[in-house]
Amino acid sequence: MRTPIEWLSQYVSLPEGISASDVANALLRVGFEVEDIHTVPPTTGDLVVGQVLTITELTEFKKPIRFVSVDVGPGHGPNGSNEPREIICGAKNFAVGDKVVIALPGSVLPGGFAIASRSTYGHISDGMICSVRELGVGTEHDGILVLDDDTEIGIDARDLLGSHDSVIELAITADRGYAMSIRGLAREAGAALDVPFVDPAAVDVPEREGTGWPVVIADPACGRFVTVRISGIDPSVASPFWIRRRLQAAGIRSISLAVDVTNHVMLELGHPLHAFDSAKITGDITVRRAVEGEKLKTLDGVTRTLVADDLLVTDESGPISMAGVMGGEATEISAGTTDVVIEAAYWDPFVISRGARRHKLPSEASRRYERGVDPAISLVAAELAAQLLTRYAGGTIVGRSDVAGTLPILPVIPLSLDEPERLAGRPYAPTVIVARLEQIGCTVADPAADPLQVTPPTWRPDLVRPADLVEEVARLEDLSTIPSILPSAPAGTSLTAAQRRERRVSDDLAAAGLTEVLSFPFVGVADFDALGLPADDVRRVTKNLVNPLDAARPSMRTTVLPGLLEAVTRNISRGARDLAFYEIGQVFLPRANAPRPIAVRVDRRPTDDEINLLNASLPLQPRHIGVVLAGAFARAGWWGVGRNGSWADAIELARRIGWTAGVELRVFPAEQAPWHPGRCASIRVGDWIVGYAGELHPEVVERLGLPARSAALELDLDALPERATPVAPRISPFPPVNLDVALVVPVATQAQDVTAALVDGGGELLESVRLFDVYSGDRVAGDSKSLAFALVVRAPDRTLTAAEALAVRDSALAEAATRTGAVLR
Structure with a gap:
């Protein structure tokens, strides 16, 4: 909300000499966010009001050029005379007789733009006819600033332009709709500064003998509908300069007198208005909901398809306005409008908010209506607008109607x-x-x-x-006077075991060189399509939000990968090359046959049955951990060449997460989107799958623009069993016995199964088993492969003999032969 100090001071007695900064600080002190303070850049030299006497069109040039004679008042002519000045100008929006602002030679406009007499286009230009942007009082540059006809020639234009005025720009929160007006902010400034405030809405509204327009309220979302009918206005009359200047300062473009008047009253009182061309209204006005599929062409020229929840203002021809949001093109004010109906209505804030968001049609009116306007001043707002319109455009106020609906009841x-x-x-x-x-x-x-x-x-x-x-x-009373006292934490509270485990895992991944990210927790169909998930994939079954932040992503995520991959692609698009990201966050898995949530009363604590029913209606919300490796995982340097992250790194990170959580994870080949079918592993606790890791499918990599052979993993952290914190293994002080064995097994046999058999067969003295080579070639049968393992045999309390070590090896080999058919090579 842009608030000119001059306008504000009309209704609050600001202390003499107070600055715009002081007023802004006062409003800040009572809870308003001040975004900026706009001041008009200074202008030096002579800036006067002039009147156009003659205009000569110079047609010999490629662009329109006008040679203009201007009366600038006594003593402001050439050499201090009373003679007119001659000026070259390229604008076309002014005519003979118009009052304009003239910057005389020697003046300096904002931005250091010095004005001087100079020869141009074959004539001497003795000054400059100014636009609002050149004067620093606005941003429009459509043409010259034309003043009111009764403006005195030769006076200093600075006071007229409000050059000494400042504008405070405030961010108004959703609960303070009243502050989107001069009325509301003047009241707040008065309270903040403890100075008198005059309510601009506290005026006597005269009685009107005639009626406005027949109105039927057919929906309770309309609490009040006031109409004032005016006839015989002069459509050619422009808005007075003081209204245009105020609208400009408030950031609203001047359109026409009728529209400008309604905007001015809206800014002053906070009550939006709408003006209809009464000649274009057929029959009674009816407030109703839309018929599904009904059409309305709004003032922005767009034909909109309406839904049954849309609230409309209609006549016998159909919709003429989307209530509280935007008027219709069929009844808009035009250059030939002479008869006007001004509408001031009260609408249900929630209905207006839904309609504006549904049609992506925010407007100055809807922003106020959805925050709640004052229904008590609808009559005042309509009457003030009518009086302003007839004061400047002539015409007669034919009558007024005030149709009551259902207004909100004020609580005690x-x-x-x-x-x-x-x-x-x-x-x-x-x-x-x-x-x-x-x-x-x-x-x-x-x-x-x-x-x-x-x-x-x-x-x-x-x-x-x-x-x-x-x-x-x-x-x-000033929030800064409230003492700041930190509350003491209640005794006995600490992190849960799951929270401590999550922190350990996060710290360990960060120590391994990965970067934690927090991604957008909502997904859409396009995200699942990008991952190549089949149509029947359980991850496509989601819970949708009623009012999503992003219409393209209305669902709560069932996997953390879309957000992680988006973070990677965004960083790649900004020049990053080697990325290793991880995220720990909740996913939301709908329950099968979940009951519908119930409405719980707020005047008492819910019963245990109600709480259980609410919990049963919620989706499961396990915490998942996801990792994406794109580009180099081991960087190149003086120590040697680098290495890109691969499926093996993703699997090893999964093992590392398990070790940090105190759980031994098993790895088995698998096929699961979005991973490469031949380079994907299921991560298991026992036989229970808790996640997947591996190289991403090439099609997914191509669709998302990722580096070739990017890898990823996703684990259900809550599915890992609770275990004690892992500690460093105790190392025996006695020497180990290192034994290497090569076992020939069928090609389909998994190294994981052979390793498990060796560990079980070796017993307590077998300290470790490590696979260090896989061979398939001429030296083994075509349907077999050779797996080479390094065995470490050691006792914690003595030095083993060779016979004891070989006995451990033989026991391990026997178990492997029994369970997997392994043969010593």
Whole structure:
């Protein structure tokens, strides 16, 4: 919300000499975020109002050039005379008789733009006719700034332009819709500075004998519908300069008098209005919901297909406006409009919010309606707009109608006098509490009572409970006066075993050189398609959000890989080459035949059965760990050449995660999207699959633009059994016996199975078994392969004899032969 200080000061008595920075700090102190303070750049020299006397079109040049004679007032002509000045100008939007702003020779405009008499296009240009951008009071550069006809010639244009005005730009939160207006911010500034405030809506509305327009409210989402009918306006009249200047300062483009007037009232009072061309309305106006598939062409020229939840303003021809969002093109104000109907309505905020988001059509009106406008000033807003329109465009106010619907009921909130101190942590006198509540517009039934019975004002729908009132008192009394005391942690609390394990795993991966990322936790069909998941893959079964942050990703993730891969591709697109990312986060797995969640009452604690039913309706939410390796995993340097990450690194990282978690993981060949069918392994605890690791499928790599042969893993961290923290193995002080064996096994036999058989057969004295070679060639049969293992045999309490060591080896070989058919090579 851009707030000009000049406009604000019309309704709040700002202290003399106060700066825009001081006002901004006051608003900041009471809880508003100040984004910027805009000041008009200074202009030096003579800047005066002139009147165009003659215009000569110079047609011999490629672009339109005009030679203009301008009356600049007494003493401002050439050499201090009263004679006109002659100026070259390329703009076409002004005519003879128009009042314009002239920068005389010797003046310097914002940006250091010095003005001088100079010869150009065969004439002497003795000054400059200025646009708003050249004057630094706006950004439009469509043409010359044309002033009102009654502007005095020769006066200094700076005061007229508001060159001494400043604009405070504020970020208004969703619960403070009243502050999207000069009325609301003036009230807040008055409270922050403890100065008088005058409510611009506190005006007497005259009675009108005639009626506005017949209106039928057929939907409870409309609480009030005011119409004021005006006839006989002059459509050629431009908006007065003071309105255009205020709209420009507030960041709204001037369009026409009728539209500018409604925008001005909206900014001043916070109540949006809409103007219809009454000649284009057929029959009664009806407020209703849309018929599914109904069409409406809105003011932006787009024909929109409506749904049954859309709220409409209609006539006998059909929809003429999307209520509270945007008007329809069929009844818009045009250059020939002479009869106008001004609408001021109150709409249900939630209906407007859904409609604006559904059609991706945010507007100044919808931003206010969805935050809640003041329904008590609909009549005032419509009447003020009508009076402004007839003041400048002539015409007659034919009549006014005020059709009532169902308005929200104001709550009466009980507030104990000790509640502000209990919640805020510092004492507040009862008189201070009452004064601050009345300052924001609340009504206190009996200021001496305890508890106070407080009725919030109509413009504050966010005040619904005692805590809301406490917040108002605390912020107006300055939040910085509340002492900061850190609470003491309750005794006996600590991390759970699962949390400690997760931290160990995360720390170990970071120590291994991987970088932790937090990715977007929602997915869409395109993400699953990019991974090449089959149509019947269980990971495609998701829970969808009712109001997703990203329409293309409406589902809660069932795998962490899409977000991880997106983080990798984003970094690659920005110049990164070698990446090793990991993420630990929840996935959301819908339960089969889960019950529908129930609505739980808020006036009591839910029963155990209700809690169990709610828990049963929620998806399973295990924590998964994902890793993606793209590019070099071992960097090149003075120590030697580098090495790209591979399927083997992904599998070894899975083993490392298991070791850090205190669990021995087993590795078996597998086929699972999005991994390469021949380079994918299932990671198991016993025979239970807890994840997959390996090289990504080449098609996935190509679709996502990843480096060739990128690898990934994903494990269900919660599926790993709880074990004690792994410790370093105890090393025997006695010498080991190192034995190498080569076993011939069928090609289909897994090295994992042979290793397990050797370990089981070797017993306690077999300290370790390590596969160090796999051979298949001329020296073994075509349907066989040779697996070479290094065995370490050692006793913890003595030196083994050769016979004892060989006995351990033979026992291990016998078990391997029995279970896998292994033959010593």
